[in-house]
Amino acid sequence: HDKDVGQQFAAVQLAVRLAAPHQLQPKPDNDDALAFGKVFTDHMLKIYYHRSLGGWQRPEITPLENLVMHPAAKVLHYAVELFEGMKAYRGVDGKIRIFRPNMNMNRMNLAAKRSGLPTFEGEEYIKCLSRLISIDSEWVPHSEAASLYIRPTLIGIDPTLGVASSDSALLYTILSPVGSYFKADNDGAVSLLADPQYTRAWPGGVGNRKMGSNYAPTINVQKEAAQKGLQQVLWLYGEDHQLTEVGTMNIFMFYAQENGDKVLVTPPLNGLILPGITRDSILALTKQWGKFEVREEVITMPQVSQLLNEGRLLELFGTGTACVVSPINRINYMGTNLYIPTMEQEKPIHETIRETLTGIQYGKIEHPWAVTI
């Protein structure tokens, strides 16, 4: 941590103010059909930071309520904001688990540092979060097609207009029961718009940090994709049209090399790509399986076209917390449709990967990545 952050918060100080019975929200009847992020649980976690008061303040759980801030708050002007996306899963044994939460905490602290916001002790935060989830535990869906999405958020709330680091901040967390993230085509795969005139991230930028400012400029491009009947944006970078990410997912390609050996590749963490926790987990699992080669290397559109022409491209899929694995069946690239045979494989690896990861998350496979709250 930065020494000048001052005092840290501790979970033992957590104060809890429960919602009154009349404040409790009705729970959804059908968790599997829930749209993403539209329904929220009864409580939230708040931790304020005030430099003038020595640093991080006492964590508190309160009923879900509106935030009040000064209209000059830095978050509202310079997007001094960053967030995380995690999930709590109700296991087949009834226990509630979260997945590799320390990875989210590390990523969040890196984004805080880059935003001039105070860093914090991830372990203490996870203890507070676990308490919040226990209090709202009935909101964790009783279904393997659904889970409780967790949105930790850190904002700069200093009521001053200077473009400078914020002396006050709020780390808050809201929870939302969610079903599956995408409305996929009938076969469960998604189609993509790949338009090289748009760029999501660039060298020296913050494409590798989960900051709100990365997402606003993607919305209109996503809308353009939807107008063309395509479900997601494939973000390209550079003269050679490198594939970087799909919507809010990392990308993986499985193909046969010239000698017939199969290889799984994903772009390297070169600053243009969010270091996805699903990505990291898939790399670790598939390397451990040892059934095919696994590499981090740049993928370009000309390479995709060539592999398709030679019949060597097997699978293309996005990966992320929201969807786990999202197979891709078509890319609209410079006016032509490239049909990807992801769904035509006999024993696709994206299916095995999904089964393994969800098996760990829902407690069917014992694994240290799954942390019981």
Ligand code: PMP
């Ligand atoms: N890329 C972007 C741009 C994202 O927003 C996300 C979601 N956090 C991911 C990739 C996937 O990351 P993770 O596997 O940690 O959810």
